[in-house]
Amino acid sequence: MIPVTSFAGKTVAVFGLGGSGLASCHALKAGGAEVIAADDNADNVARAAQAGFTTADLRTVSWVNFAALILTPGAPLTHPAPHWSVLKAREAGVEVIGDVELFCRERRRHAPNAPFVAITGTNGKSTTTALIAHLMKVAGYDTQMGGNIGTAILSLEPPRMGRVHVVEMSSYQIDLTPSLDPSVGILINISEDHIDRHGTLEHYAAVKERLVAGVQQGGAAIVGVDDIWCRNIADRLDRAGNRVVRISVKNPLPDGLYVEHETIVRAQGAARSEIARLGGIGSLRGLHNAQNAACASACALAMDVASDVRQNGRRSFPGLAHRLEQVGRRG
Structure with missing residues (x-):
């Protein structure tokens, strides 16, 4: 695993809890971040909770303390319309990135x-x-x-x-x-x-x-x-x-x-x-x-x-x- 230290001490939202999303949760936690995990699929949310992560409905929580949204590639960023979590992030001025971006930042560090x-x-x-x-x-x-x-x-x-x-x-x-x-x-x-x-x-x-x-x-x-x-x-x-x-x-x-x-x-x-x-x-x-x-x-x-x-x-x-x-x- 690659611990993601670039968000140490910060709170990060992760939407999409398939293989890469759950791996992002583990990597962020290992690097010292607080993770809020979410998915439209209840089974994926349950698996994340069983793995020890805090889960939440990102539609209803405050975004004021989020440093980033780590988005699954399966959710649209631009077309045919941005995913609702992307719109939430943009409203709050929160950057939207993926797991490869986390890798690139760790490599540079x-x-x-x-x-x-x-x-x-x-x-x-x-x-x-x-x-x-x-x-x-x-x-x-x-x-x-x-x-x-x-x-x-x-x-x-x-x-x-x-x-x-x-x-x-x-x-x-x-x-x-x-x-x-x-x-x-x-x-x-x-x-x-x-x-x-x-x-x-x-x-x-x-x-x-x-x-x-x-x-x-x-x-x-x-x-x-x-x-x-x-x-x-x-x-x-x-x-x-x-x-x-x-x-x-x-x-x-x-x-x-x-x-x-x-x-x-x-x-x-x-x-x-x-x-x-x-x-x-x-x-x-x-x-x-x-x-x-x-x-x-x-x-x-x-x-x-x-x-x-x-x-x-x-x-x-x-x-x-x-x-x-x-x-x-x-x-």
Whole structure:
């Protein structure tokens, strides 16, 4: 668990008591905060009470002493309308954030240079996250994987040098993380999705952009450029002076990583070099997985993982359950 010390001595409201919400309650309490837990689901409230937390109906209590509202990503922040707890917080001038924001604040307080890889995209997030975590483990890192992929981020071990956090993030989580600052940020792709929660595709893309725009100075923003949204984002990051690594599985690039005949190629001006071969790796079949593998390879390069470790890690990657798993062979 990661104790959240940034709210020590303060009172914090937590709305949404599923896995990440309850983990936030434990982390805040361990860091010295007083927690008021709430949920629209009575069973979740009962579980929080059994775990020793004070529960309340946030519709009826005073918000004057709340330092923050920690909101579940499942509750809408903006569209189609803000959740009632968000409106209450805004009326009281209380900031609304999520559990990944708590992680970012703890990392900055205690280990600001600890490696932190954040991954987003409309498709491929989970496979890319799992592959990067696998590569980091093979490279010898103490690897903590979580976020949208399953384990609540505050249930992981605390940031420190030599330990890498590999975190999958949905657009909902990014929306609740205003100071998101990974050392490596990855935006795989953008296509129309979650418009009910973001209003427009433009707003959805803008939320995704924040993950790579917030990369720490000296870090790497890795962006798949096979769609117009991501191409424009990469260009904006370039103009802002960020270090951008472009990824394509459709076209050769003058600078970046691209896939050609099941080979990941690195282009640096006129120079071309083979980074990895994907042929024969069953867990990475298909063009979509080539994109995932190229993004993961760019991350491993940014983390200075040796070439033989990268290749061995890709070949030993088991893939995710029910994602192009081989169930048998005939003949």
